[in-house]
Amino acid sequence: MKFFYKNYHKFIISFVLLGVAYHYFNLGTTNINNFIEISKSKKNIQLGNLKKEEWVNKNEEKQYKLLEKEIANIEIIDETLNIIEKDIEIDNEDKKNKDQNKIEKIFVEKGQTFSLILNKQNINKKYIQNIINTTNKIFDLKKLKIDQEINFYYTKNNENEFFFNKLSIPLTFKTEIIVEKIDNSFVAKSVSLPIITEKQFKNVIITNSLYESGQKFNVPNAILIDLIRLYSFDVDFQRDIQKNDKFIIYYDTFYNEKRREVAYGDIVYSNLIIQGKEIEYFIFETSEGFDYFNKEGKNVRKALMKTPLDGARLSSGFGMRKHPILGYDLMHKGVDFAAPKGTPVFAAGNGTIEFAGRNGNYGKYIRIRHNNSYKTAYAHLNGYNKGIVRGARVKQGEIIGFVGSTGRSTGPHLHYEIIFEGKKINPMKMKLPSGKSLKNEELEKFLVHSSNVYSQIIEKLN
Template sequence: MGCLVTGKIKRSLKAFGVVAVLGVVAMFAAKPLVRFVEGNQPLDPVRPIYIDYEAEGQALADGLASDSELEDRAGRPVERNVQVASGDTLGDVLIRAGVDSAEANQAIDALRAVFNPRALKAGQKVQVTFDSSPHGFGHGDFQKVSLNADPIREVFALRSGGGTFMGKESRRQVSREVAHYVGQIRSSLFESAQSTGVPIPIVMAMIKALSYDVDFQRDIQSGDGFEVMFEGYYDTKGKLVRTGEMLFASVSLSGKPIAMYRFETDGGTVEYFNEKGESIKKALLKTPVDGAKISSGFGMRNHPILGFTKMHKGVDFAVPVGTPIQAAGDGTIEMAGFNGAYGNYVRIRHGSGFATAYAHMSRIAQGIHNGRRVSQGQIVGFVGSTGRSTGPHLHYEVLQGHAQINPLSVKMPTNTKLAGRELDRFKGIKKDTETLMAKIPPSSRMAMASGTKPGSLTN
């Protein structure tokens, strides 16, 4: 009986001491304690330990952690998995995990040989490994930091025998394959292509490439079709690890096909070209906002505020407040500021005598001012309802010279037309692309030789 009481007293005293230590650590910690979970591979034959300090402290306080459990934990490495928060540097993550600042800097310097710490992104997981603790709780010396630089490559800084850190990397075994998908559009191209199995990055690449010729809100009808071929990198279990280049994409709009082929020009620029060897990229985007619905077209209308018939010299796109507005083309800011009934307003002068204007913005994007050069797709402002406006929308104008014209009827010339030997080379790539698509049944893929490059399929 006495031995039993003594054993309980020992465990209670031990629990009290551990909880007291954890309390002091929590009191002085710069940031909240991080919770750690199991699920990672061991670094060596000795199985690592993953500690949840909150649960551990409670277990000890309740007298649930036995002597044998603490002894079992002693001798095992301690691994902490920390998620990168917005604004975190790698140094922040290591210090939050319990690494001394001097050693954190040494590890980061070593890691630079294989990874740029500035490439760290919010949401990434970083694994920090320490030596075991002789007491079964806490940890010993810092030994390693590792993270996935991309879906294929893991990078880490590991302490060497001399105490310094070395940067290394390891790569997953993957194979490059070309996938081919064909489908019908039911509701939208995005939803239909994704449900067929096309990865989201490729769906977005399709939409971006087709957006010069296709108005996705008005041109696409249920029953229209799509086709796409792209490269992907697959692991040994057949799982897609990373998407590569989109090689071909097309949509059939009411029976009329619009197709585009990936091609690298003699100057090293990668673009998509139609069957005639004309770049699909136009001087102006068809719509400067995503997901837009026309609420008022170009022409005479009864003005909703003034109450009389008046010429509407642009197109109104109904979109939520704060939606980013893109520059329809490359050009120079001619005016940026408040402009009476237009509210917050930006006008861009493009080449060939064209200009575009954007009105009723909630605010103009930072850095957008008179004389500033902007590129196609760059954010120039955000949708709002300033000036003479009944609700949030973008009023968009296209000007030829100083006169407004209908933005939906203007046909912009292509930026690039292939000719001569370059056109002949494109025709060869186009033929190779079509031959390869014919070999790969829809919703399947085919392995490619390691030396084969996109846009040069017969190498």
């Protein structure tokens, strides 16, 4: 691209010079000589001091203006040539640096140790143990995982040979380990990388499911999953969402400029518009931490979630039905969500694992006690998430297991029950208690915050 840029300007300059020569050929050799004399001495001429009274002849006054214009053109040409010369210098410097330095990026493969990786690099063998010991001081090399990125930096010496001077191990989006050669030893340090934060705005029309429509508008999967979890307290995604409903979402995006990576933060504002009805949520920091509130300052989180998994289809409701295996009518004391095997299942609310294991026709089964009144149950699971055992504490939205077809089941699905004071109730019809409402000073701060967010949203919509 730089090559084209340079030659493009050279072509323009050549074209201008040819135009000037052709112009003065038509004017005559006298004008050309005058132009050359003025061009040679242009630095010493102070055109502003020339008195136009001396140009009594109209033809001479016209020539004066022409010469003034041509001097300006020559100055532009000189300036353009200077820019090109600087570009050439920068390009040569970049090429020199590229020739003097190189980076080798590798990814840890199965069975590789840090020592084996170092030995494959162009590193003096006497330094390898020093590098290992130094790195181990701030990072446990036993935790080096498959596909971990490691960058090796080399610089040319006076003998025109590359020698190793540094390595970097990106640990997270925000941090990396640097091991650098200083004199004849190595120093390791953990470095916090500069992060650029930007807010992204999406206005999405729903044509099929919320999730699929969001993907078409390039809403990141992580943000879509957070959005579904957030609205699962108030929305039945299978029944409530209709074609041409829409949602507005405003969220944080983090850019790691050094490695050009992207991560996603919180949803700052969301508005799900279902058949003209708006359901707005704002994130806000209270004394208890960040949470989501509606425009009146009421916490949108409820005691329990209606749908404890993403993107599932309600395949069987609560009530009497013909049993798909037994063949006769039987009370179905829960709801079934059809979903692919392995789909994550979330805890419907904060609570304690009361049971986790096989439970007869339910197959692999989990039951959570949320308070003195409510329990939830999850059946036909394929398996349990790590740490899900009796007595373990779980938080709302935490993955507890995975959809399966264990027990008496015709295919992968989640059987979900809500038990209120010992009685199984219909999850789709229960009235969920709302979370806390903001009051006094916190409410005043929230209203100011939501007003500021509204201003940003209106600006984006316009």
